[in-house]
Amino acid sequence: MSLLDIRDVSMAHGRTRVLRNIDLRIEPGHVYGLLGPNGSGKTTLLKSILGANDHTGVIERAPGLRVGRLIEYPAFYGGLTLRENLELHARYLRTPLGEIPGLLAEVGLGDRADLRFSRTSLGMRQRLGIARALLGEPGLVLLDEPTNGLDPIGIRDIRELIRAVQRERGTSMIVSSHNLTEIASLADHLLFMKAGRIIRRMAAREVHGDLEDLYATILGDGA
Template structure:
C-alpha cells in the first residue's frame, strides 16, 4: 500500500456520552477516490467535520499529509478543499464574482477562477447570477469553490444529493477525472452504494459510528460471488450422493446451491446426479449483489 493522505487512529466523537463516531481507523491512499459509505445517520458527516477541524474529537488522532491536525491545522487546511452538506454562495452575484471573493481570501492568482470554471464546465455561465442556476450547476460551482485553492485533498459530502439523473452523471464524470487529471485525492461520502461503486477506487463503510469495512472496491466486489442453483427430482438424495463424491451443496427452497463453481465442476455435478439416476430439472445461476452485501453489513454490523 502506498502513502496515506489521511490516517485516523481510534477517532471518536461522543455527544452526551454517546459515540457518534466510534474508534474509526481511516486509511485513505494518495491519488484515490475514497468512497465513505453508510446509511443516513451513520456518522459520515460528523467524521468529515472532524477531518476538517470543524469539530473537536473526543479522543483519537488525525494525521493528514503525514501531519497531526492538532499541531498544524492551518497548514493542513490550506491544502484541503471541501463541499459539506450544501454549497455556500451569494445568489445575487455571478459565478465568477463568487469565485473572485474566494480568490482574494485565499490569495491565489486570478487565472485560477477561469481554470476552475473550466474544470466544472461552467465557463459559459460564468456571468449569470447564481440564483438562476439549477441545483446541479450550484453543486458544480461548489466544487469549483473547493478547487480554487489548488487542494491536494478534496472532501465532498453527498455531492449528488438531490440531483436529477443527468446531473448525477455529470457530477460522477467530474469527480472521476480529478485524481488523474489534477492529482487530487478525493473523499466522497454517500448513502448510495451504486454511486460509490461507479466512482470509488477505495471504500470505507460506516454503520452506527463504527467502520465495518475498509478496502479496495475490487475487494468488496469479490464478496459478490456467483452461485449455481440445481433443481432435481430428489434434492435430499442428490445432496447425500454429491457429498459422497466430495461435492458439498446446500438445500435452499427447491434448489441445491453451490458457491463459486466452474463450468467443469457444474458438468461433473450433473454427470454424477444422472449416473445415480437422479433427474436434473433445472440449472441456474445467481449473483449476490453488492447492495445485499451492503445491507447485510450495515444491518448486522458484522465485519468482512
C-alpha cells in the same frame, strides 16, 4: 507518506456518540468511498478532518496539505455571480484568481461565470461547489454526497465530472454517499460506516454481484 492519518477519533453530541474510535489512513492518489445510512457519521467524520468539531483522538495531516471540500450542500452568496463567489473564496484561501476561469470551464460552467448564484439550478450549484473544492489545487478533496438531490442525469454528470477531475489531477478524494452504485464506480476503496464506526473496508475491485445486496448485508449485519 500518508496524506492523512486518523487515529482513534471519537466524538459525541451530548450523550450521543457520533464517531467511535475511527482509524483511517488516506494515501495519495486514491479515492475513498464513505458509505453508510443517514446518521452514520459520514459528514461528522469529514467535518472532523476539517477541524470543525470537537473530537478526541488524532488527525495528522501531511505538511502543507491543502484540503478542498464540499460539505452537505453547496452554499454560496446568492447576490454574487458564480465567478464572484469563487473569487471571494480564492481571496480567503490566498490562491491566485487567475485559475478561476479554468476551474469554471473544467466543471462545465465556463459560459455561466456571470450568472448570479441565486439563479442557478441544483446541478450548477453542485458543480460550483466542486470548483470551489478544487481552488488552490488541494492534495485532498472531501465531497459529501455530491449528487444529493439531483436527477439521474445530474447524478451521471457529476459522477463523470468527479471521475474526470480525479483522472486529470490525480487528487485524492474522500467521497461520501448512501448510494453504493455511485460510489463503487468512483472509488478505489470502500469504507462502510454505521453508528459512528467504520465496520468494513474493502477494495472496490472486490465488489461482486448485486450491489444493493452487498450494502444491505454489510450495514444490516455490521456490529
